Amino acid sequence: MPYVNIKVTKEGGLDGTGPTVEQKGELIKGVTDLLEKVLNKNPATTFVVIDEVALEDWGIGGLSVPEFRKL
Amino acid sequence: MPYVNIKVTKEGGLDGTGPTVEQKGELIKGVTDLLEKVLNKNPATTFVVIDEVALEDWGIGGLSVPEFRKL
Amino acid sequence: MPYVNIKVTKEGGLDGTGPTVEQKGELIKGVTDLLEKVLNKNPATTFVVIDEVALEDWGIGGLSVPEFRKL
Amino acid sequence: MPYVNIKVTKEGGLDGTGPTVEQKGELIKGVTDLLEKVLNKNPATTFVVIDEVALEDWGIGGLSVPEFRKL
Amino acid sequence: MPYVNIKVTKEGGLDGTGPTVEQKGELIKGVTDLLEKVLNKNPATTFVVIDEVALEDWGIGGLSVPEFRKL
Amino acid sequence: MPYVNIKVTKEGGLDGTGPTVEQKGELIKGVTDLLEKVLNKNPATTFVVIDEVALEDWGIGGLSVPEFRKL
Structure with a gap:
């Protein structure tokens, strides 16, 4: 159930x-x-949800990614 | 405050x-x-946020939903 | 699959x-x-996870809940 | 690492x-x-992710925001 | 930065x-x-956070896990 | 309502x-x-929830924090 x-x-x-x-x-x-391999979890009840985040909405080092990559 | x-x-x-x-x-x-009924929580400070996830971004059984539904 | x-x-x-x-x-x-009623979702693949948060770890109005309740 | x-x-x-x-x-x-100021966390490994939620997908007081603001 | x-x-x-x-x-x-393999993401800025959830706090099929496993 | x-x-x-x-x-x-300063959000309906994560449950660079700090 992960x-x-x-x-x-x-x-x-x-x-x-x-x-x-x-x-x-x-x-x-x-x-x-x-x-499944590590914890023997059943794939049938394993949910995976992927979120894509716009670069301007992700911050690292106190800057958005586009600004951070200008450093 | 839920x-x-x-x-x-x-x-x-x-x-x-x-x-x-x-x-x-x-x-x-x-x-x-x-x-409110179960825990007597005040509706005025109950937040509900709904996220809609694209089918290709949701995995079950090791497959994305579109692939899973082809089984 | 909610x-x-x-x-x-x-x-x-x-x-x-x-x-x-x-x-x-x-x-x-x-x-x-x-x-199930509103979106016809299958209960068998509906996950619900409950998190209990310590009062000091929940903030509202710029204060933790214990402080907020002293106002 | 926040x-x-x-x-x-x-x-x-x-x-x-x-x-x-x-x-x-x-x-x-x-x-x-x-x-950084409060917990001395290193900005270089501090992630911030911003999510913008459509008004109809946010509920308060048992209503979506647009409905809530009509009260 | 995942x-x-x-x-x-x-x-x-x-x-x-x-x-x-x-x-x-x-x-x-x-x-x-x-x-790293699939999206060439840098391990040095890949965060993984594991949450362990008490069985009574996880619901499936409209029941908590302990109740679900009694079926 | 943040x-x-x-x-x-x-x-x-x-x-x-x-x-x-x-x-x-x-x-x-x-x-x-x-x-409040940046987006003029009302503190009375601003929720902040703090989660503390055990070091062994946080991974960076493909290692848990305790292992990472041994490098």
Whole structure:
């Protein structure tokens, strides 16, 4: 019954607008397999939710990502 | 002072693009009433936040929802 | 496939240390029934997670709950 | 290593569609400075994520924000 | 800069009180490696936070986990 | 109506077991004041929830914090 929330910045993928459907599929499968292997969790009741966050909405070092990357 | 976060897949409603405004209103009212009835929480300081998650961003059984539903 | 997170302050219940097991059961059932009724969601894949938050860890009006209640 | 999530309604800013990039920058800087000052946390490993929530998806007093503001 | 939150029930491990330190380490490493492999994310700025949830605080099928497992 | 969640590691404070009540009060006040100043949010409906996370439950660089700090 795990619930996993993955938050990543909305970038990368084929056109820079965020992970591709295939990449998201790999994340979902990878996390589910990991929880099955390590904690014997049932994939059928393992939820994974991916959130893509706009660069301006993610802060690190006191700056938004776009500003941080100008340093 | 409860804070309730409801995450649902972005589907259903009138045109399949997600819950209608009315349905969201029912969820907000229903959860608020429930917390008042069960725990005597004050509706005036009960927050409910609804997140709609794209089908490709929700994983179950190691697959995204669209892939899972092809099984 | 909804995921619902309910955060409440750690108070109330029989001895003031937080909701009872029965009250939590009522919250889980009530939210699950609500999602089934309003959005036809399958209870078997509806997750509800309850978090109890210590009063000193919850702020409102710029104060922790214990301080706020002294006003 | 703090992780701070700020959820606000999608309103305000210059055109009512939500906080401006500058306002988000102020929130990121303000929270990061606060954690450095109060808990001596390293800004370089302080994450701040801002979520803007549509008014219809935020409930208070058992109503969505638009309905609540009609009272 | 990913932030990953893993919520699991507080069970398993050596004495049934939840995942061991080693198992948590495996989850942290596995998720971090996965994000590096799939999305080329930098492990140095990948946060993973694990939450253990008491069985009575986790609901599925409209019941708490202990009640659900009596079915 | 902002909701702010601050997750910090369970360390520091007077005896290393986590932020003091006073420090938490400073965080609550600081975040609430910041949202009032930047976005004109009403403190009376600004929630701040602080989560303290055990060091072993927080991962960075693919390691738990205790392991990471041994590098």
